[in-house]
Amino acid sequence: xxxxxxxxxxxxxxxxxxxxxxxxxxxNINLTIKEGEYVSIMGPSGSGKSTLLNLISCLDSxxxxxxxxxxxxxxxxxxxxxxxxxxxxxxxxxxKFNLIPTxxxxxxxxxxxxxxxxxxxxxxxxxxxxxxxxxxxAKSANKPTEMSGGEQQRVxxxxxxxxxxxxxxxxxxxxxxxxxxxxxxxxxxxKLNREEKRTLIIVTHDSKIAEKSDYLIKLLDGRVI
Ligand SMILES: Nc1ncnc2c1ncn2[C@@H]1O[C@H](COP(=O)(O)OP(=O)(O)OP(=O)(O)O)[C@@H](O)[C@H]1O
Ligand SMILES: [Mg+2]
Numbered sequence: 001x002x003x004x005x006x007x008x009x010x011x012x013x014x015x016x017x018x019x020x021x022x023x024x025x026x027x028n029i030n031l032t033i034k035e036g037e038y039v040s041i042m043g044p045s046g047s048g049k050s051t052l053l054n055l056i057s058c059l060d061s062x063x064x065x066x067x068x069x070x071x072x073x074x075x076x077x078x079x080x081x082x083x084x085x086x087x088x089x090x091x092x093x094x095x096k097f098n099l100i101p102t103x104x105x106x107x108x109x110x111x112x113x114x115x116x117x118x119x120x121x122x123x124x125x126x127x128x129x130x131x132x133x134x135x136x137x138a139k140s141a142n143k144p145t146e147m148s149g150g151e152q153q154r155v156x157x158x159x160x161x162x163x164x165x166x167x168x169x170x171x172x173x174x175x176x177x178x179x180x181x182x183x184x185x186x187x188x189x190x191k192l193n194r195e196e197k198r199t200l201i202i203v204t205h206d207s208k209i210a211e212k213s214d215y216l217i218k219l220l221d222g223r224v225i
Contacts, residue, residue, distance in 0.1 A: 003070055003089075004035040004166035004199035006056055010065035013051050013222075017063060025051045027222040029065070035166070036197040038190065040210040043219030049203045052219070053171050056201070057090050058082045069167070087116055091160030093170040093189075097152045099144045105131065105155045106140045112162040130158035134188065150181030157188060167199045168192065174206065182206070 011029040016022050025048045033039050041049050054060040055067055058074050067074045069089060077085065099108050106127050113123045131137045134154035144152050153173060160168060170189060174182030186202070186209050193200040202209060210216045218225050 004197075005068075005070055006033040006167065006199065006201075007031070007068040007071075008052075008056065008065065009068065011052070011055060011062045011067065012064035013048070013055060013060070014063040024063075025222050026055070026062075029222075029224060031217065031224070033199060033201065035199055036193070037215075038193045038200040038213045039202075039215055039217060040213035041201065041203045041217045041219065042205065042207070042210055047219040048222040049219055050171055051222075053169055053201070053203055057092060057169050058086055087112060088163055089166055091163070091165035091168045093153070093156050093160050093168070093173040095172040095175040097144070097149075097156045097176075099152055099155055099159070101144050104141050104143055105136060105147070105158075108144075108155055109158045109162055112159060116163055118163075126162065127158075130161055133161075134158045148181075150177050150184070153177060153181075153185055154188070157185060161192070165198070168201070170200075170202045172203050172205065174204070174209070186212075 008029050008031040011026050012024065013026040014022060014024045029052060041052065043049050055062050058067070061075065069085065074082065100111070103111070109127045109130055110123050113126060131140055134157055136151060136154055139147060139151060147155070168189060173189070174185055177185065189200055189202065190212065192198050202213070204210055
């Protein structure tokens with residue numbers, strides 16, 4: 001079976017259902033993303049991009065509909081199975097890096113492997129590989145506050161790749177970076193997509209990033225347009 005396939009079937013997400021401030025952020029989203037595709041998601045602020053990414057990454061559950069990852073319906077999994085799936089199949093890159101401030105680059109990148117139970121020897125080898133992949137071999141012992149924004153985001157990319165995920169999800173990964181640094185991050189993600197066939201989904205406001213993707217999903221008011 002091919003890996004890294006994502007299907008969204010009739011996704012609806014209503015926040016605060018039944019309350020006065022009820023809000024339907026996603027209204028019947030149907031999508032199929034195939035293994036190894038590079039897909040970008042664009043849309044105005046509040047159109048539901050992060051909500052969609054959160055549902056695909058099983059960080060949140062839909063009000064209606066189902067997300068299938070490699071043909072498994074996420075709603076059929078318990079919390080333990082969901083966290084295992086997240087750890088083993090998915091890698092995230094966030095807009096605000098979300099690195100652990102008290103940990104060095106090495107420790108931040110190593111963390112997902114510790115959760116998975118990878119041996120120390122293997123972890124060391126993999127972190128070294130990843131640090132050189134993102135061009136930060138010299139910053140292994142630095143903590144996030146001791147690095148530039150672009151460097152922190154590269155650590156975050158390395159961390160996302162620690163468990164060799166087949167699917168990489170990035171929510172505005174260059175939102176906090178200057179154009180040149182942002183370009184480097186995107187090139188790195190695209191390289192992983194091209195050379196290692198990893199499925200890549202990037203939420204972006206930058207049409208230059210979207211132009212390079214296999215296709216673009218445009219959201220408006222919770223619908224694909
Ligand atoms: N936890 C929540 N409770 C209530 N409403 C929410 C919640 N999270 C998001 N929303 C609402 O759902 C809509 C979609 O939010 P979402 O974060 O998906 O937008 P977005 O497209 O990612 O926007 P941005 O480009 O600003 O990041 C917004 O109107 C938002 O106010
Ligand atoms: Mg968002």
